[in-house]
Amino acid sequence: MEEAKNKVSQEVAEAEFDRFCEEMDIENDESVLDEEDLTQWLKGKRRLVKAMMNGSLVINENGEAVYTPQKSGDIAPLTFHESTVADLMVMDGKKKGHDVRKTIGVIAAMTKTTPATLSKLRGVDSKVMLALFALLMD
Secondary structure (H helix, E strand, O other): OHHHHOOOOHHHHHHHHHHHHHHOOOOOOHHHOOHHHHHHHHHHHHHHHHHHHOOOEEEOOOOOEEEOOOOOOOOOOEEEOOOOHHHHHHHHHOOOOOHHHHHHHHHHHHHOOOHHHHOOOOHHHHHHHHHHHHHHHO
């Protein structure tokens, strides 16, 4: 039954995931990962492929992930641009130990939105956001 809800087949979604990895220079060779890293990699990949299958995550012509939140109200689609050093420098403005604020600050810079907007993401939306961030920062 779940297959009927999907807008994209798993095969197409996995091909798009591979294209995303290629475009964003994300190491996508599972054979080089140790057991712990492989477990996290597969968990994130499954989450993103599922979002691609249901149509909430697409890869645009520039190879960037564009996620349309599903459970978080009227938040506009978030485009995850390739990170820059300036995006990472956002962390310097946060206090030591404020790791969540640092992470959300970098994601806000990468998506050209605000931490206040990202703080409204709920459930699956926040999980997809963090899975994208983990891949892009690896």
